[in-house]
Amino acid sequence: MNIRPLHDRVIIKRMEEERTTPGGIVIPDTAAEKPIRGEVMAVGNGKILENGEVRALDLKVGDKVIFGKYSGTEVKVDGEDLLVMREEDVMAVIEG
Amino acid sequence: MNIRPLHDRVIIKRMEEERTTPGGIVIPDTAAEKPIRGEVMAVGNGKILENGEVRALDLKVGDKVIFGKYSGTEVKVDGEDLLVMREEDVMAVIEG
Amino acid sequence: MNIRPLHDRVIIKRMEEERTTPGGIVIPDTAAEKPIRGEVMAVGNGKILENGEVRALDLKVGDKVIFGKYSGTEVKVDGEDLLVMREEDVMAVIEG
């Protein structure tokens, strides 16, 4: 991994194959903004607060997360499709 | 339950069957944004304040809540229809 | 009363019958946003300030209030038509 997000941004690898996994997250076809599953590949140093301090992010590399279909910006690094978005745009972490 | 919302978000399971329960919450058909009943399934760690501290949420797992019809984003986990929204989008708790 | 508003929200029961009461609040027919009278049925714990503290609301149960015609969201509890809105949306209290 050779890309480091700035501040409160994270790099996520989309996991679209989960759409048909039984018992997993299923994206409804009719939802206006379909949430998507992915894995966190890199996190920024943290969010810059109004007093200049930096607050470390809650997400860590390896977290499985849910985010909106249109969140983030696509980049391709070493042949991989990745997304850059703010931690704020990630809705939840899938555990277990 | 294997999904953990981030920050000030909560996971809610919609309870649409209440629409016809006598003495319960009845959703008026003509309202522009109809409020919906649901049950809180998971809550985030808390809201990040401007000074970097985290304020625990007021909602807790098991709370019966009212929220706007179009609030939140739909996800399906282990076959269940769930909603992810911010605590701020929840209007009230039904007690008793 | 079995509904508890969150944070700085209040539950109000509309009193539309006051439209024709002599000497009372009369809603002008031509106003763009007609103010409406109601009675406060429940109040939230208070407004969450930026430093994480909670400021108790000024309104209390039983207050007669004026608010904009389109303020709040309608809910029906135990057969009663109620409104959920923020204290900020209430314009004034009628006394005496």
Place this chain on the structure above:
Amino acid sequence: MNIRPLHDRVIIKRMEEERTTPGGIVIPDTAAEKPIRGEVMAVGNGKILENGEVRALDLKVGDKVIFGKYSGTEVKVDGEDLLVMREEDVMAVIEG
């Protein structure tokens, strides 16, 4: 007077008869938003600051004020036409 505005709101009685008084405030007919004269009938407890404190209003009952034609919301109390608006919407006080 039996109506108490909330927070930083004031109740004002419009004084439109001043339009033709010589030497007084004259509202130009061609202005996009014509300012209007009125008298303050009641004031709120004060503006809620971000730290939760309350700052008393500068306006007091009896002040003659100027405000924009479309500011505030109309109410009728005991047969009187009144306006509810925020102190911030009042532009100036007429003295002497």
Place this chain on the structure above:
Amino acid sequence: MNIRPLHDRVIIKRMEEERTTPGGIVIPDTAAEKPIRGEVMAVGNGKILENGEVRALDLKVGDKVIFGKYSGTEVKVDGEDLLVMREEDVMAVIEG
């Protein structure tokens, strides 16, 4: 002068006759928003800060100022055409 602006507002008397003065401020005919010269007739007590304190204005009575053509609201007091605007809308002071 018998009109006192609230908070961070100032009262300004427009000086449109300067348009043709050689060596003075000349308003270009083609500018989208033409700046206008005027004289400060009255100033408010100051701007209310977020902590509730009041910061005195920088402008004082008698200052010659430049402001945008469409800034402020027109009032007529004792036969004089005046403008009420926020200090923030004044761009510069003409000295000497």
Place this chain on the structure above:
Amino acid sequence: MNIRPLHDRVIIKRMEEERTTPGGIVIPDTAAEKPIRGEVMAVGNGKILENGEVRALDLKVGDKVIFGKYSGTEVKVDGEDLLVMREEDVMAVIEG
């Protein structure tokens, strides 16, 4: 120079003749918002912070600066074409 900008505003004299200077800043003809070169003629006392303090500006008289083509408001003082804009609208200083 007899014009003093308020707060965080600066007065700039546009230097459009640089468009054809070899080795200097060249404004591309196809850019949506073409940056323009100019020289700072006067600076305000500083930006008013939220706590009421004043922060001196970084720009000083004589600085050569780059700013957006549509930034600022035009004024003409003593026959000179000048611009009034906020320091925030200046993008960079040209040195050497």
Place this chain on the structure above:
Amino acid sequence: MNIRPLHDRVIIKRMEEERTTPGGIVIPDTAAEKPIRGEVMAVGNGKILENGEVRALDLKVGDKVIFGKYSGTEVKVDGEDLLVMREEDVMAVIEG
């Protein structure tokens, strides 16, 4: 390099030739806002915080960065095509 960005702005030289480099960042043709690679040529003194302090930027001269296709404003200095943008508009740093 003879151009110094103000505050939290940075100067970036676009590296569009990377579009065809195998194993590097590849910009997808169908993305709504394609991210672009570049190299930081100069950085401002830092971001002005609300308390008046200045926070140094995280980016430094020589950093290879990714940013949105439409971010920043184009300038040409000494024949080079450069971009001026805020650090906030830079999404990530490419390392190694």
